[in-house]
Amino acid sequence: MSKNKTIHVCQNCGAQSPKWVGRCGECGAWNSYVEEHIRAETPKAASQGRISDSAKPIRLIDVSVDREDRYSTGISELDSVLGGGVVRGSLVLVGGDPGIGKSTMLIQMADKISVSRKSVLYVSGEESVKQTKLRADRIDVRSESxxxxxxxxxxxxxxxxxxxxxxxxxxxxxxxxxxxxxQSAPGSVSQVRECTASLMKTAKREGLSTFIVGHVTKSGAIAGPKVLEHMVDTVLYFEGERYNTYRLLRSVKNRFGSTNEIGVFEMTNEGLVGVSNPSRLFISEKREESSGSVIVGTMEGTRPMLVEIQALVCQSGFSAPRRTAIGVDYNKVIMLIAVLEKKIGMQLQDQDSYINVVGGIRIDEPAADLGIIVAIASSFKNAVINPEMMFFGEVGLTGEVRNVAHVQSRISEGRKLGFKTFVIPAGNLTGLDKQAPGIEIIGVRTVEEALDATLR
Incomplete structure (x- = not known):
């Protein structure tokens, strides 16, 4: 008779060890190993080695593919992040900090989907039915399905x-x-992995669109084994401060649409409300007569978005100046400061530099480099940038301004919001409509040219 085996599993990354260890050798987490019991496997039957009809290989060219069957969630921002709506049989993982609005958004989505006579089953493992009902009443959920x-x-x-x-x-x-x-506690690596696998099989077999909420760790990653994110079709992250009005829903994985799509929501008494024009939201409070503030045209997936980047450069009171970056990569800021020192001759080695992206959004694409450079130089020289001017372009270590993609989409978004001057890489001028009435497009090849054109 086979005996059950006992192993120790890291609850952070899923690594296994025959005995308990204080620090995980895979992820470095301390005190993360928990004892779990696994049943011994039974010998495989001879029939299990046979190939079933569903497992027989077929030629790729003989596979017929139709467009995935989608339907709307009733929330336009969520539809955009999902790539155009919910795909039947898909498995979607939603992560975010406690209290940020995951459950609120999902019960709002369930209400709007069920209004179209599609039945929805909401399973709460953390609240009673009465607690869920009270929360639904606060946001006026009344669906009968x-x-x-x-x-x-x-x-x-x-x-x-x-x-x-x-x-x-x-x-x-x-x-x-x-x-x-x-034989392990709820929330353990084994339970999370096997429960997700069972839900995935049911979703694919029945064509059941499934949404699962995942807790996050202190670092912001979804708790449980990393394989959890590989198993699902789509991974959505809720971002933003718990006590802030606005929330960002970001797609970091999507087998049925573009990744890095973003949806902007506002938390109100009626629940989460989508913000149709986030660019106007992020730049609405910009001060026109303030140095160190520029508007940058970025792309979030397929959506152009304008954000305000602020820089504050001041005399340092320490032997080593402070460098702080919020919303952009810290190492990228250090690199751009070095470019200004080497190529432009700005004496920033005794200056504290603080960079912030307004609105709580994070920018990862290189097109924001030019805006960061101009914002730092503007604050250092205390020079005000033309409030009708917008920037985008990648900056290299030799001070050159490199081409970026989706130029026309960025300019069109800026024109809709009243911007009339666009500072862009010179290489992007080819094939661009530079004769559009009421706007000026300035192509620059180096950081020095960009600063000469803007800091007058």
Whole structure:
């Protein structure tokens, strides 16, 4: 008779060890190993080695592919992040800090989807049915096709799905679910992995669109094994301060659409409300007569977005000047400061430099380099930038301004918001409509040319 084995599993990365260790050798986490019991595998039957009809290989050219069947969530910003709506049979993972609005958004989505006579099953593993009802009443959820159950046992949930046949299943949250045949606590690596695998099989077999909520760690990553993000079709992250009005929903993985799409929401008494024009939101409070402030044209997935970058450069009171970057990569800021010192001759080695992207958004694309350079130089020289001027372009270590993509989309977004002068890489002028009425496009090849054109 086979015996059950005992192993120790890191709850942060899923690494296994035959004995307990204080520090994980894979991810470096301390005190993350938990003892788990695994059942010994039974010998495989001879029939398991045979190839079933569904597993027989076929030629790739013989596979017929239709466009994925989608339907709207009723929330335009969420539809945009998902790539045009919910795909039937997809598995979506939603992560974010506690209290940021994950459950609120999902129950709003469930209400709007169920209004179109699609039944939705909302499974709460953290709240009772009455608690969920109270939260739904606060945001005026009244649909007759929305069903709620408070349950943690995955087998009971799957039996309910089989009896109800909903079109959408929402699990809040995956860390509270468990399977009785796995001898470990809910939230452990084994439970999270196996519960997600069971939900994935059900979603693909039944064409059931499934949303699962995932807790996050202190570093902001989704708790549990990293394989969890590889198993699902889409990963969405809620970003923003808990006590701030605005929330950002970002797609970091999407098998059915573009990644790095972003949706902007405002938290109100009626729940989360989508912001249709986030560019206007992020630049609405810009002061026109202030140095160190520029507007940059960025791309979030397929959406052009204007953001304000602020820089403050002041005399340092320390032997080593401070460098602080919020919303942009710290190492990129250090590199751009070095370019200004080497190529322009600015004496910044005794100056504190603070860079901030207004609105809580984070910019990762290189097109913001030129805006950061101009903002730092503007603050250092205390020179005010023309408030009708917009920047974008990548800056190299030799001070050159390199080409970027989606130039026309960035300029069109700027024109809609009243910007009349655009400072862009000279290489992007080819094929661009430079004769548009009421606007001026300035092409620059180096950082020095950009500063000469803007800091007059």
């Amino acid at each position: 929305l069903y709620i159950i408070s349950e943690n046992d995955l087998e009971v949930i799957l039996s309910t799905v089989e009896a109800l046949h909903p079109e959408v299943l929402i699990i809040d949250s995956i860390q509270t679910m468990f399977r009785a045949d796995i």
